[in-house]
Amino acid sequence: MASPILPLLPSNLEVIQDPNQVAKLSKDYYHFSPVLTAQLQDKVADVVIRPATEAEVLQVAKACVASKTPLTVRGAGTGNYGQCIPLEGGIILDLSKLNRTKWVKPGLACVEAGAKLAAIDKITREQGWEIRMAPSTYRTATIGGFIGGGSGGIGSITYGQLADRGNLTAVRVVTMEDEPQILELRGDDVQKVNHAYGTNGIITELEIPLGPAYPWAEVIVTFDDFMQAARFGYTLGEADGIIKKLISIHAWPVPSYFAALQEFLPPNQTAALLMIAESSLEPFGELVKAYGGTVTYQKTAEAAKKGAALAEFTWNHTTLHARNVDTNLTYLQTLFPYDTDLKLVEHMYRHFGDEVLMHLEFFRVHGQVCPAALQLVRYTTEARLNEIIRYHETQGAFIANPHTYILEDGGRKEINDTQVAFKGQVDPYGLLNPGKMRGWLERNT
Ligand code: FAD
Structure with a gap:
């Protein structure tokens, strides 16, 4: 079925419509769970869009809002809970082309959301620094996906978890308002989108703290x-x-x-x-x-x-x-x-x-x-x-139940009012990764 947003998009955007590829890019590692396998195996997007710049992300966001098309962000699709599986079709926004490391300073790097963790490390290690913690999917996972859906991993014995204050410095987020905009969140404000499954903003760029790179x-x-x-x-x-x-x-x-x-x-x-x-x-x-x-x-x-x-x-x-x-x-x-x-x-x-x-x-x-x-x-x-x-x-x-795709049920079991309120502000039509945030569903049904 042709997606209603296609006529609204500029012709230079990479759009994937081949059904096999769309089906593949609609999935993650949800199949580790027999419970999720039964619930999610038939879920698929209408189309995949692969922007190369933040400006293109803004164009896609605007087209989605205009046509009220759901948008689910994808990094590398290595999440385990169906986080990036589109429950209501629409588009998959594949950010793998936004993959630059923009700068590195002692203890800090600025990276685009689709950059792979291992690729970031390769660059920062030249200056003696490395990502503080990484999932074991380090070679394939993106930094945006790790922040959106991960929790911690190799390195957490020293630095704790991603949710701990100090483990994420700043993010740039594209909103899904009638006129989408770019917001920069710093300090504790980063927690508004940290581990939110991409339900309340499209992260395009991040500043991440680094640790010393030992052999x-x-x-x-x-x-x-x-x-x-x-x-x-x-x-x-x-x-x-x-x-x-x-x-x-x-x-x-x-x-x-x-x-x-x-x-x-x-x-x-x-x-x-x-x-x-x-x-x-x-x-x-x-x-x-x-x-x-x-x-x-x-x-x-x-x-x-x-x-x-x-x-x-x-x-x-x-x-x-x-x-x-x-x-x-x-x-x-x-x-x-x-x-x-x-x-x-x-x-x-x-x-x-x-x-x-x-x-x-x-x-x-x-x-x-x-x-x-x-x-x-x-x-x-x-x-x-x-x-x-x-x-x-x-x-x-x-x-932390890995057999549910609902954000709150897998994690703290509590509704995060700050994240829900932020969704209300930046995604008033509830188009971002719909069906995953219980706090939003309860407020709007
Ligand atoms: P995706 O799966 O593509 O996305 C994850 C979530 O983030 C989705 O909800 C997606 O919509 C959202 N998202 C992606 N990009 C953005 C963005 N730019 N803006 C907003 N939202 C976004 N996790 C750990 O925490 N630690 C581990 O050690 C670990 N080990 C794993 C081992 C295996 C074998 C597998 C299959 C998974 C593992 N995971 C682990 C889970 C997963 O790999 C990590 O969460 C990983 O960081 C996800 O990155 P990704 O790029 O594949 O994200």
Whole structure:
């Protein structure tokens, strides 16, 4: 079906109408969830538009408002919750051509929203800086998509999460008013669009803080016992003198899913996948000894440039590798409370046994080292999945439910009045990624 906005667009814009390509660009990694697969598999946009400049984004926004056409922004489409799947058709605005790094200063960079994280890092590293945190989709994901739909990742053990004050400096946003405009948000105002699934503004440009770019060694340490490995991970997280970027702990049989690493992963052992600054390897080695771990793999930063990156087995890449072996596996996203004894982690590990396989990622929450978990779940029914989620919640773990496409239900479970109010201001017709923001739906139905 021809989209009503096509006649309103200038002829120089890249427009994709081929049904196969449109279908492909209408999807993300929602299929990690059997629940979302059933809900979203038939959703598709009418057309994909790929602007190359902010001025072109403004033209598309104006045409969408004039024709009341829904617009869903897409970065690289690596989100896991159907965030960039258009529930009501309309257009996909693919920002992959807005990909310049405009400037880099000590500790800060200005980038266009469609720039890939790895591409940004390549440029900033020439000056000794790097992105503070990145998802394990670092090579493909865009910075706009990471801010729009991500939460944290490799680097979060030092810098916390994207939502933490200081981890996003400024954004430029194109609005969907009758006369679309460009707004610059700075300071706490960036939170109006941070992790809003593109429901309340099209981010075109960002200023992002950077961290010092260390040469990161990649290391695997194995342990006989899962809880010993978990305690090692926690202690490493707290060891402020040891500079690290990744602490990822995988109870057996999770390591058995990492095909490319099998020679370093002995059967029945828990594996810790780690990124450690080369300059910290000596004190790190002492910690490994103290916890009775065995280093089975160690690569310098230079050597790590070749072959599979260790980070690409961690965070949600763990789920990807596991599902390559067994498509019945799905996952949870859990934040365990701050507890130096990791009691709740141990309880869940023993309680669910082989039904929920432990995968921990340590990160910093308001300065404290906490385990997040992206456990693998042997899926049977939606009812059982919800039972597992409820059990975690009643025991005091926080679940960021990855089996819903509703912004608030996946995250804090609360309506963010500031984000809803901002949507009212900049998207009065509710055209941006419709159906995802519960606060807006409740206010307007
Ligand atoms: P997309 O999927 O294209 O978009 C994500 C959301 O942001 C959508 O709602 C979209 O509409 C919106 N959006 C995109 N661009 C803009 C923009 N310019 N303005 C406004 N809104 C916009 N996430 C993590 O946080 N940490 C991880 O470690 C992690 N690991 C992952 C591993 C795998 C294997 C997979 C499949 C996913 C993982 N994710 C992770 C989720 C996802 O990769 C990240 O959120 C990623 O940053 C998304 O980037 P993207 O460019 O693909 O965004």
